[in-house]
Amino acid sequence: MTFAIEVFNLRKNFNQFHLNDVSFTLPTGTIMGFVGENGAGKTTTIKCILNLLKKDSGTIQLFGLDAKDDNLTIKERIGVVFDDIHFPDMLSAQQINKFLQETYQNWDRQYYFDLLTQLKVPIHKPIKELSRGMKMKLSITIALAHHPQLLILDEPTSGLDPIVRDEILDLFLQFMQDENNSILFSSHITSDLEKIADYITFIHEGEILFSENKDVLLYELGIWKGSKEQALDLPSDAKIRTRASAFGVEILVKRNEVSSAFQLDQPTIEDIMLFFVKGVLI
Amino acid sequence: MKALLLKDFFSMKSQIKWVFFIVICVIGMTFFIRDGMILLAITLMFGTIQVTSIFAFDEMSGWDKYANTLPFRKSEIIKSKYILSLLLTVGILLLVCPFVVFSNYVSETFKLNELISIICLVVSLSIVLLSFIIPTFIKFGMQKARIVLFIVVFSFSYGMKFVLDLITVPSLPPIETIQRMSYVSPIFALILLVLSYIISVKFYEAKEF
Structure with a gap:
C-alpha cells in the first residue's frame, strides 16, 4: 500500500496550544475526513503538512517525499483549498488563469474553463463581486486544474448552502475516479464527510484520538x-x-x-x- | 517569477486609471509652476506608494498563505516584489523624463549636467526608500510597519538634528564633487537594494503563515 500523506509524531508548540505526537496516514486512492472542534489543531496540522508552519519535531511525508526537502516537487502535485479564496479580490478568473499557467508545469487551461462553465462561475467578474459559493467553486477549480494527485482541503464547505456543498462534493468524487488521487478533507460538517470519506481522523486538544476506517x-x-x-x-x-x-x-x-x-x-x-x-x- | 509579476500587475490594473489621472495632473502642474523636478519626485514617490499598495492587497487577501502552497521558492516571491519595484521606478522614469527635460528646456532652470545629477539623486532616493520599506513590510506586516517606519523617520530626523547641534559640521565638498557623487549614487542605491533583498528573504524564510 502506498500513502499520499504520512505524519509521524508531529509536534508544534505555541504559547497556549500544542500539537502532541500527531500521527496518521492517508492511503493513496482514499478520502480522509479530518475532524475536531474549533481550536483542536486541524488547521495547525494542515499548515505543518504544507510547510506554512515549521514543525518542532516529527516527520511529514507526501507521496513518500519529505515535506520540507522536496517542497517544490510536492507542490506541483497537490491542490490546496482553504476556507476562503486568497487571491487579491480585484482579480478575475480569467486573470487567475494567466497567473496559474505561468505557475504550474501541468496547468490545463481547457479543463479550468470547462469546470468554470460547468459550475457557472463568471470568468470576467472580479472576485469581490462573486458570492461566497462562487468564490469557493473558483477556489476548488483552481486546485483541480493542474491535475493534482492530492487535494488538501481546510474547511472548504463551511458557510455554504446545501446545494453548493453537494455540487462541490460531486467534484471531489469526480476527482476520486482516478485511483491515484487522494483527499485530506478537514471539516466541521460531518454529514459531508459521511457522504464521501473513507477514513475519519479525529483530533482533540492537539492529539489524535482515532484515525479509522469510516465503515468500521x-x-x-x-x-x-x-x-x-x-x-x-x-x-x-x-x-x-x-x-x-x-x-x-x-x-x-x-x-x-x-x-x-x-x-x-x-x-x-x-x-x-x-x-x-x-x-x-x- | 513571471507569474508573480503578472499577479501584481493585475492587482494594480484597477488603479491604472488613477495613476494616469495623477500623472497627467502632475504634468499639467509642472508646466504651470515650471518645475520638472516636482514631477519627477512626485511620480517616483507615487511608484513607491504603488509597491506599498501591492503589499496591502496581499495582506488583505491572505495571499502569502496561499502563495506558499504554490510551487514557488520563498526567495522567488520576495524577488518578484523587488523586480516590480525596479520596473515601476524605471517605467515611471522613462514616462516622465521627457516631460522633465522639456519643462526644464522651457524654464531654463538647470543646466543639463545639473539636471542629470538631480535625476540621479531622486532615483537613488526612491530606491533607498524602497530598500527600507520592503523588509519592514515583510518583517512587521502593513499595520505595524507603518508605525515602525514612522518611529524610524521621527527618531532619525530628531537624532540627526540633535547630533548636528552637538558637533561642528565640516564645510560641504565643492559642488563639482557632489555632482560627480550624484552620478554614481544609483549604483550605491542598487547595492543597498540587493542587501535589502537578502535581509527580506531572511525575514520571509523565518515567517510562518
Whole structure:
C-alpha cells in the first residue's frame, strides 16, 4: 500500500496550544475526513503538512517525499483549498488563469474553463463581486486544474448552502475516479464527510484520538441507551465512552462484543465526536 | 517569477486609471509652476506608494498563505516584489523624463549636467526608500510597519538634528564633487537594494503563515 500523506509524531508548540505526537496516514486512492472542534489543531496540522508552519519535531511525508526537502516537487502535485479564496479580490478568473499557467508545469487551461462553465462561475467578474459559493467553486477549480494527485482541503464547505456543498462534493468524487488521487478533507460538517470519506481522523486538544476506517466506525460501533442500572449488564470490555443523558446514560459500545439482546442505534460521526469529547472513559 | 509579476500587475490594473489621472495632473502642474523636478519626485514617490499598495492587497487577501502552497521558492516571491519595484521606478522614469527635460528646456532652470545629477539623486532616493520599506513590510506586516517606519523617520530626523547641534559640521565638498557623487549614487542605491533583498528573504524564510 502506498500513502499520499504520512505524519509521524508531529509536534508544534505555541504559547497556549500544542500539537502532541500527531500521527496518521492517508492511503493513496482514499478520502480522509479530518475532524475536531474549533481550536483542536486541524488547521495547525494542515499548515505543518504544507510547510506554512515549521514543525518542532516529527516527520511529514507526501507521496513518500519529505515535506520540507522536496517542497517544490510536492507542490506541483497537490491542490490546496482553504476556507476562503486568497487571491487579491480585484482579480478575475480569467486573470487567475494567466497567473496559474505561468505557475504550474501541468496547468490545463481547457479543463479550468470547462469546470468554470460547468459550475457557472463568471470568468470576467472580479472576485469581490462573486458570492461566497462562487468564490469557493473558483477556489476548488483552481486546485483541480493542474491535475493534482492530492487535494488538501481546510474547511472548504463551511458557510455554504446545501446545494453548493453537494455540487462541490460531486467534484471531489469526480476527482476520486482516478485511483491515484487522494483527499485530506478537514471539516466541521460531518454529514459531508459521511457522504464521501473513507477514513475519519479525529483530533482533540492537539492529539489524535482515532484515525479509522469510516465503515468500521459507523457499523462496528453502536449507541446503547438506558438507565445506569441497566448499563451494568453491558460487558465492560465493550464500552468505549459514556455520556449522561436526560433519561439515564448513553454508551458507545463495540457492536460485536455486545449481545444482540441489547438494542443499539447506529452512531453518526457527530455522535462519535461528542462521545469522545464530552463522554467519559469507563 | 513571471507569474508573480503578472499577479501584481493585475492587482494594480484597477488603479491604472488613477495613476494616469495623477500623472497627467502632475504634468499639467509642472508646466504651470515650471518645475520638472516636482514631477519627477512626485511620480517616483507615487511608484513607491504603488509597491506599498501591492503589499496591502496581499495582506488583505491572505495571499502569502496561499502563495506558499504554490510551487514557488520563498526567495522567488520576495524577488518578484523587488523586480516590480525596479520596473515601476524605471517605467515611471522613462514616462516622465521627457516631460522633465522639456519643462526644464522651457524654464531654463538647470543646466543639463545639473539636471542629470538631480535625476540621479531622486532615483537613488526612491530606491533607498524602497530598500527600507520592503523588509519592514515583510518583517512587521502593513499595520505595524507603518508605525515602525514612522518611529524610524521621527527618531532619525530628531537624532540627526540633535547630533548636528552637538558637533561642528565640516564645510560641504565643492559642488563639482557632489555632482560627480550624484552620478554614481544609483549604483550605491542598487547595492543597498540587493542587501535589502537578502535581509527580506531572511525575514520571509523565518515567517510562518
